Amino acid sequence: MNKSFYLFALKYRGGHKEDKKSRFAESMFQQHDFPKAETSFQALSEYIEELAHPDLTASMFDELWEYYIEGNK
Template structure:
């Protein structure tokens, strides 16, 4: 079974303060309504666009999504 995007992105938590992926992951962790079990790009993208905190920009989500897809192929 494929790991959720949330669980994948958590590995970036606690990184350097100026690391945009770490900022995204920390903010994602703090948002209690983040869809933690989701694996669908469309559903996650809608959440990011409509409900996410400003510290979770779509460009960073897109970058993390690419890593997520690559990681899922392994």
């Protein structure tokens, strides 16, 4: 079974504040209602768009999603 996007993205937590991936992961971690078990692009994308958090941007999600997909091939 593949790990969720949330678990994948957590590896970017704790990096430099200037790093967009690190800021995304930290903000994702701080969102207690983030869909932690989700593996669906559509469901995660809708959550991020509806949340409209400045550090959880759709562009960074798209970039991290590509890394996530590559790692699950």
